[in-house]
Amino acid sequence: MLRRRSSKILTKDEGRLFREISANKTVDFLVEFDYFLLVIALAITVIGMIFLGSAMGNMYADGGRSAMRSQIAGLVIGVIAAIVLAFFDYNLLKKITWPFYAVNVLIMLTVFTPLGIEDYGSRSWIGIGSFTYQPSELMKLAMVLVIAVELEKAQEQGFGLRQVLIISGAFILPLGLIVLQKDIGQAMVLTFSFLMVLFVGKAKFWYILSVIALGAATVPFLWKFYFNETRRARLFAFLDPEKYPDYSLQLVRSETAIGSGGLTGQGLGRGAMNGGKKILVKMSDSIFAVIGEEGGFIIAALIIILFGVLLMRMCYISSRARDMYGKCVAAGILAMFLFNIFENIGMNLGIMPITGLPLPFISKGGSAMITNYICIGLLLSVSLRRRREMFD
Numbered sequence: 001m002l003r004r005r006s007s008k009i010l011t012k013d014e015g016r017l018f019r020e021i022s023a024n025k026t027v028d029f030l031v032e033f034d035y036f037l038l039v040i041a042l043a044i045t046v047i048g049m050i051f052l053g054s055a056m057g058n059m060y061a062d063g064g065r066s067a068m069r070s071q072i073a074g075l076v077i078g079v080i081a082a083i084v085l086a087f088f089d090y091n092l093l094k095k096i097t098w099p100f101y102a103v104n105v106l107i108m109l110t111v112f113t114p115l116g117i118e119d120y121g122s123r124s125w126i127g128i129g130s131f132t133y134q135p136s137e138l139m140k141l142a143m144v145l146v147i148a149v150e151l152e153k154a155q156e157q158g159f160g161l162r163q164v165l166i167i168s169g170a171f172i173l174p175l176g177l178i179v180l181q182k183d184i185g186q187a188m189v190l191t192f193s194f195l196m197v198l199f200v201g202k203a204k205f206w207y208i209l210s211v212i213a214l215g216a217a218t219v220p221f222l223w224k225f226y227f228n229e230t231r232r233a234r235l236f237a238f239l240d241p242e243k244y245p246d247y248s249l250q251l252v253r254s255e256t257a258i259g260s261g262g263l264t265g266q267g268l269g270r271g272a273m274n275g276g277k278k279i280l281v282k283m284s285d286s287i288f289a290v291i292g293e294e295g296g297f298i299i300a301a302l303i304i305i306l307f308g309v310l311l312m313r314m315c316y317i318s319s320r321a322r323d324m325y326g327k328c329v330a331a332g333i334l335a336m337f338l339f340n341i342f343e344n345i346g347m348n349l350g351i352m353p354i355t356g357l358p359l360p361f362i363s364k365g366g367s368a369m370i371t372n373y374i375c376i377g378l379l380l381s382v383s384l385r386r387r388r389e390m391f392d
Helices: 012-023 035-056 065-086 090-095 097-112 136-157 161-180 184-200 205-226 229-239 249-260 287-320 324-349 366-384
Strands: 116-119 122-128 131-133
Touching (some): 035 366, 097 161, 184 205
Antiparallel strands (some): 122 131
């Protein structure tokens, strides 16, 4: 019985051998497909849509039906995209990674044109008619794909000055654009994802430490020159809500709504604070507060458990990827979801500052839903081709 080593990444020669053998081997995609990952994502989405419908009910003249149709359309398109991506070898993306990155940078720049929309102090959206889109969503994925490609090259060619400059530039450019958009939340997600990919991609330890040290060194400058009085007050409000009541209102109401839900909740569509429009930004930032109020501890805990299972599955897919590129892509996507989920739920529970990050698969946004499922599709592709026994 011939087996590949399961405890480490294949070497270049082993990887070539595996691909040659795989090319002559018929893969039963229906059997190998990662149904578990897709079902967990869909379960979270369906539960989320139920409560999102309740949150939107008194926010639109038509009871939120048109907004829900957009959400469902995003889900359908996203799931189709995920399934299509699953059956394409993710390594084929290497050929279009840099063009994909460049296109997303150009789209990011449109935020600074008349198409850009400023909302809650951040100019991070573009709008064309009734369609709105946040370019930083796909930009994060584009950065992960580029860094993954370059780290795989570094494994083969060495982690020299050229790779350092390319990797650093591929991170700094989108980070700078997001900072100019004044979107601190997305900047944090991008940075966390970058560090995760560096760690999994086995970048030189001195380089990872340098990135962390440089980031820490910029904090005082950001605090003095970037954070205005409003942003500072929001952070202080997280630390001491009673002292800054004007800036802690969203936090206090979210905590109150979750606490009032008790064990079983007040019932779908029966939440007093949801019905009275007391929960601020309840279709995006504070959707978890609606779930806590109307679904109670049981449904809120179920959502957290499902997210935990989803993240563990992503971690497993990264650990079992057949090559460094797959490991890095899966790890970067894992980091994106992990930070968003922890930050969104955390800010509703009062353990994290409010940054405006949505809750994946649940918060309102058709384009965000499509992006989430594109990421799921890439994970499905990596999982479908993960390391297994060559011969039985």
